Amino acid sequence: MASMIELRDTLALQGRMEAQQLSHVLHTPQPMIEAMLLRLEAMGKAKRVTDDVSDCLSGSCKSCPEGKACVREWWVLQS
Template identity: 60%
Template sequence: MMATLIDVRNLLALRGRMDAQQLSNELHLPRAMIDAMLERMEAMGKAQRIRQQATGCLTGSCKQCPDGKTACAQEWWTLR
């Protein structure tokens, strides 16, 4: 059975906030499919993206990381 936008919405309502990988794992869908569904929900005004910048790297290696601090940043999704 394929999950729908309603399934994504219901899971976000139940959990409050989740990242895309958590949604992907819970609904057994590929990450690309979840990303597309979340972007569609955002465009419809039903979901909100929350970007949280990392205040510090646990290993202290963010300066050497080729992706910089964006690799440590988290992105959460909630309902509007």
């Protein structure tokens, strides 16, 4: 199980990652990673970045039945 310091260090080395990627790399359950990321966000150490849906090539994101499931959420360290 990873600590918040390991999570922060991994984000620092990789630049930006999704919670699922962090979970895989750190061998920690994704709900735990998401809780730690939310805590880092509350402390002002990390921030959530989402892809702009206007960049969708097919234009189908606006009418996506999954509710914009194709929008990816990345985490980066706050500078």
